[in-house]
Amino acid sequence: MITLILIEALSSFEHVMIIAALPFISRAFGLASAGWVVTSFLLVQASSAAIGARLGDMYGRERVLAVILVLTTTGSLISAFGGSIHFVIVGRCLQGLSGANLALCYGIARQMVPAKRLPFWVGALTGGVTLAAAFGYILGGYLADLGSWRLIFWFAAGYGAIVLPLLLVTVPRLGNAPPMGGVDWLGGVLLPLGVAGILYAVTSSVTQGGRGPWIAGAGVAGVVLLLWWWGHEWRRPDPLIQVRLxxxxxxxxxxxxxxxxxxxxxxxxxxxxxxxxxxxxxxxxxxxxxxxxxxxxxxxxxxxxxxxxxxxxxxxxxxxxxxxxxxxxxxxxxxxxxxxxxxxxxxxxxxxxxxxxxxxxxxxxxxxxxxxxxxxxxxxxxxxxxxxxxxxxxxxxxxxxxxxxxxxxxxxxxxxxxxxxxxxxxxxxxxxxxxxxxxxxxxxxxxxxxxxxxx
CATH class of the missing domain: 1.20.1250.20 (MFS general substrate transporter like domains)
Structure with missing residues (x-):
């Protein structure tokens, strides 16, 4: 269970440490561009939580969690090496897959821990997130002050490289639920792309004076994708997000x-x-x-x-x-x-x-x-x-x-x-x-x- 707490803390670290170092990133790429380093991470998290939890039910939560750790660690390395803001954002998108970590850790805890002790460990997982956020600002700030904001990504990559083998060694192979329906991949893709299109249009209209057909096209495409997403989720019997509520x-x-x-x-x-x-x-x-x-x-x-x-x-x-x-x-x-x-x-x-x-x-x-x-x-x-x-x-x-x-x-x-x-x-x-x-x-x-x- 300690391994699960460490894994979930990684997701919190990846979010708050970047906020702590955002002034440094804005000096390198500009404040408007640096905002995408936070936005891209959160948009991917919005979809990855539901998709990751569903995949965990189908194929085994510990397996899916291991794959996510590999991908988020890869994302950290891409951002650490990236010479342009575009590479940093790509890496942050991969890091955003950690949005599924908490749901997967809750599910693993439910399978591993006796019912009487489950509330304690659920509270411990939640508390770990809060404590990681509390100290993540200090750690992220310290690493940025130490030399470069890229040290934050190196830290995240090293952290992921440590907790991955811990997961493989300490968490046993657990059974998975029988398949019930599929994964709403389309719903998971349409939502972040639609929001990103609108935000790109708004950002570019301010930073570039609203010039260029790509700006208007991105905004229109974003609206269309969101309308498509809403209709898709409304009609689907097992949607990613139950909008009918x-x-x-x-x-x-x-x-x-x-x-x-x-x-x-x-x-x-x-x-x-x-x-x-x-x-x-x-x-x-x-x-x-x-x-x-x-x-x-x-x-x-x-x-x-x-x-x-x-x-x-x-x-x-x-x-x-x-x-x-x-x-x-x-x-x-x-x-x-x-x-x-x-x-x-x-x-x-x-x-x-x-x-x-x-x-x-x-x-x-x-x-x-x-x-x-x-x-x-x-x-x-x-x-x-x-x-x-x-x-x-x-x-x-x-x-x-x-x-x-x-x-x-x-x-x-x-x-x-x-x-x-x-x-x-x-x-x-x-x-x-x-x-x-x-x-x-x-x-x-x-x-x-x-x-x-x-x-």
Missing amino acids: LTQRPVLIANLCFAIAALGIMQFPLVLIQYLQQPASSGAGLGLSATAAGWIKLPSNVGSLLAAMLAGWLCGRHGGRPVIQYGGLLAALSLGSFPFFHSNPWQIMAITIGGAAGMTTLLAAVPNVVLAHVQPERAGEATGLTMTVLRVFTAAGAQLVTLSLAASATPALAGGRAYPTEFGYTVILAGIALSGVLIVLVAQLGTGAARPRRT
């Missing part, structure tokens, strides 16, 4: 809150890391090292563990919908104060703790609302839908935020580079804070008490 109003409202959070308040860490590391001589930022920025982020990650437990208790007493509103309001108040209180690291640390607590409260409450309004036998489909919404809109939000930061940049004195302005940060952070207010209002549109079902 969105016909239930509470499920729709809860997922809409998730989408708003992913576009808004969940982008705060990306903006925060950029601001903390930006040279103060540019007129904005504190000029901290990437390692120091990671340490400022650490208390908020630890506090998120406590917030998650409190949110679960509140959902049990009051239902999920008011807890969604508590989370949105706390995030809005905390992050909305950033433009007024950011002159020293201690102020920023306090704001970050409040924002992370609100964000985690929301993340814990939305699944409770969804699960309270679907039949128990559809719980897996419902959570799959919710996590896909979260990842797709987080990917879109990351690209839009980095694009907004790049658009606000003006030539600065620090090293002759262009950096986002203080006004640009203020506008973006105001939008992020307003997303919390919007969540409070949208959640009010839900119907029913949204209390968890009792058995």
Whole structure:
């Protein structure tokens, strides 16, 4: 089981370490292009989670997990060696296949561990993800400060090369479920390609002034692919994502809150890391090292563990919908104060703790609302839908935020580079804070008490 915890931690490392080093990558390739390093990873994760879990059911979870480790390690090497942003993005797409790791690890744990001990190990797997995220910012920042952001990919490749033989040696060959239907490969491909096409068109229209038929063509193609995906998932008897669940109003409202959070308040860490590391001589930022920025982020990650437990208790007493509103309001108040209180690291640390607590409260409450309004036998489909919404809109939000930061940049004195302005940060952070207010209002549109079902 320790091996499974180490494997799942890799996926978390691959995400947060890159965010910690994103200012370094943006200096090499430009901020708008660097955003694709995050976006591509999350888009592939959105599809790989469901596809990987299904393949694990059919061919054996430990086998599929081993293949994913080989592919993600290969992706790390491609990004480490890549001389252009395109190679880095290709490598990140392969790394995004790790989105299936947690579901596969849960499945293996269920097969290996006695029922009485299963809740403990499921909690351990989840806790491992949180701790990896907490220390991933520090580790990623340290590696970037040490010499180059490429060291992060070398670390990920080495990590994968270590845990792969551990998996093969310590996890026994487990049986797989009898085949039931096929794998929705088409649904898994159409969704990320459609979103990527639209984001490419939006990004290029800003960075290139909207010129060229390829830009408009990419946008139109993205819309067509998404419409095709929706129709395909609606008609398929065993879809990758059960979109029919969105016909239930509470499920729709809860997922809409998730989408708003992913576009808004969940982008705060990306903006925060950029601001903390930006040279103060540019007129904005504190000029901290990437390692120091990671340490400022650490208390908020630890506090998120406590917030998650409190949110679960509140959902049990009051239902999920008011807890969604508590989370949105706390995030809005905390992050909305950033433009007024950011002159020293201690102020920023306090704001970050409040924002992370609100964000985690929301993340814990939305699944409770969804699960309270679907039949128990559809719980897996419902959570799959919710996590896909979260990842797709987080990917879109990351690209839009980095694009907004790049658009606000003006030539600065620090090293002759262009950096986002203080006004640009203020506008973006105001939008992020307003997303919390919007969540409070949208959640009010839900119907029913949204209390968890009792058995």
